[in-house]
Amino acid sequence: xxxxxxxxxxxxxxxxxxxxxxxxxxxxxxxxxxxxxxxxxxxxxxxxxxxxxxxxxxxxxxxxxxxxxxxxxxxxxxxxxxxxxxxxxxxxxxxxxxxxxxxxxxxxxxxxxxxxxxxxxxxxxxxxxxxxxxxxxxxxxxxxxxxxxxxxxxxxxxxxxxxxxxxx
Amino acid sequence: xxxxxxxxxxxxxxxxxxxxxxxxxxxxxxxxxxxxxxxxxxxxxxxxxxxxxxxxxxxxxxxxxxxxxxxxxxxxxxxxxxxxxxxxxxxxxxxxxxxxxxxxxxxxxxxxxxxxxxxxxxxxxxxxxxxxxxxxxxxxxxxxxxxxxxxxxxxxxxxxxxxxxxxx
DNA sequence: CAGAAATCATCTACCGTCAAACAATCTCCG
DNA sequence: CGGAGATTGTTTGACGGTAGATGATTTCTG
Numbered sequence: 211x212x213x214x215x216x217x218x219x220x221x222x223x224x225x226x227x228x229x230x231x232x233x234x235x236x237x238x239x240x241x242x243x244x245x246x247x248x249x250x251x252x253x254x255x256x257x258x259x260x261x262x263x264x265x266x267x268x269x270x271x272x273x274x275x276x277x278x279x280x281x282x283x284x285x286x287x288x289x290x291x292x293x294x295x296x297x298x299x300x301x302x303x304x305x306x307x308x309x310x311x312x313x314x315x316x317x318x319x320x321x322x323x324x325x326x327x328x329x330x331x332x333x334x335x336x337x338x339x340x341x342x343x344x345x346x347x348x349x350x351x352x353x354x355x356x357x358x359x360x361x362x363x364x365x366x367x368x369x370x371x372x373x374x375x376x377x378x
Numbered sequence: 379x380x381x382x383x384x385x386x387x388x389x390x391x392x393x394x395x396x397x398x399x400x401x402x403x404x405x406x407x408x409x410x411x412x413x414x415x416x417x418x419x420x421x422x423x424x425x426x427x428x429x430x431x432x433x434x435x436x437x438x439x440x441x442x443x444x445x446x447x448x449x450x451x452x453x454x455x456x457x458x459x460x461x462x463x464x465x466x467x468x469x470x471x472x473x474x475x476x477x478x479x480x481x482x483x484x485x486x487x488x489x490x491x492x493x494x495x496x497x498x499x500x501x502x503x504x505x506x507x508x509x510x511x512x513x514x515x516x517x518x519x520x521x522x523x524x525x526x527x528x529x530x531x532x533x534x535x536x537x538x539x540x541x542x543x544x545x546x
Numbered sequence: 547c548a549g550a551a552a553t554c555a556t557c558t559a560c561c562g563t564c565a566a567a568c569a570a571t572c573t574c575c576g
Numbered sequence: 577c578g579g580a581g582a583t584t585g586t587t588t589g590a591c592g593g594t595a596g597a598t599g600a601t602t603t604c605t606g
Binding site: 231232233234235236237238239240241242243244245246247248249250251252253254255256259270274277278281282283285289292293294295349352353355356360361363364365367368369370371372373374375377 | 399400401402403404405406407408409410411412413414415416417418419420421422423424427438442445446449450451453457460461462463517520521523524528529531532533535536537538539540541542543545
């Protein structure tokens with residue numbers, strides 16, 4: 211092995227061939243597979259948000275529960291699950307944690323003793339206000355690659371995919 | 379539990395139509411939380427695709443592996459993992475299944491015996507062609523809510539989020 | 547050349563989600 | 577009234593994905 215050009219790495223042996231194409235195949239993939247592009251983008255956004263929120267007092271689902279309770283009043287876990295698109299069995303632990311932190315109360319629904327009436331406490335309102343305040347810059351960071359118009363377009367398209375009628 | 383203290387009443391104790399706001403809270407949520415809209419849309423799309431592909435010979439990740447091998451030639455599992463954004467440990471099982479079905483071969487890379495050279499077999503090429511043919515209508519169904527222009531826009535925005543340069 | 551550090555594939559432990567089963571309760575209908 | 581079926585919250589088990597450690601091999605550094 212005196213004069214043979216030492217291939218520095220497996221992927222780019224000689225720099226002249228398809229190494230570039232191979233290392234950038236993901237870009238080509240996203241053109242063929244919108245579902246994969248969407249999925250990977252969602253993962254990237256969620257990861258960015260979770261990183262910034264790690265160590266904070268609320269997880270994303272917990273924040274969403276407080277937010278909905280503030281918007282529509284006391285709710286059963288079933289209603290929270292349906293509207294937030296969180297599975298019922300996951301909602302159990304979510305409300306458990308919020309109740310343990312004193313941010314919501316679980317009261318029995320007066321007319322349907324199967325269901326709870328999950329209610330926001332004053333502490334919960336305060337925690338929600340703080341979480342809402344902290345959320346804007348986190349979202350701005352996660353969507354920093356998009357202009358405000360593009361971000362609005364993305365929301366419009368995802369709403370169409372979810373069969374949500376356009377905003378009034 | 380004879381005389382429990384009377385809990386606060388629900389937000390909509392008697393009015394039947396007050397549920398309108400409560401039953402449609404998800405629409406309001408998507409306006410505040412683009413990350414949630416994106417996440418739920420991705421789940422909906424993935425679920426629609428998985429449903430149509432269930433029973434088929436290839437899963438989505440397996441299809442992606444064959445597709446990349448056909449596009450760039452033999453690859454190490456590491457390269458497949460990086461470009462397809464699939465974790466290395468998951469790629470193991472993915473290639474295992476493809477090898478078991480005879481669609482790829484695992485050969486040791488001649489210059490780096492740590493790595494495999496995963497190679498498409500003739501059967502793999504045939505399976506890929508069939509899967510590619512079956513994919514178009516599945517994607518059309520999953521993205522049926524969007525016009526072709528909107529679908530292209532969605533791809534463009536997700537590519538920006540993933541920091542992929544615009545297509546040539 | 548020898549040892550340190552990095553890399554590739556793999557394995558294992560862990561976490562979060564989903565489907566199914568369950569008890570308690572409500573609604574419907576004869 | 578009373579039983580069948582649906583609904584609410586919960587638990588359980590299976591599944592998929594991720595992080596960290598491991599063994600084999602390569603590359604780097606002195």
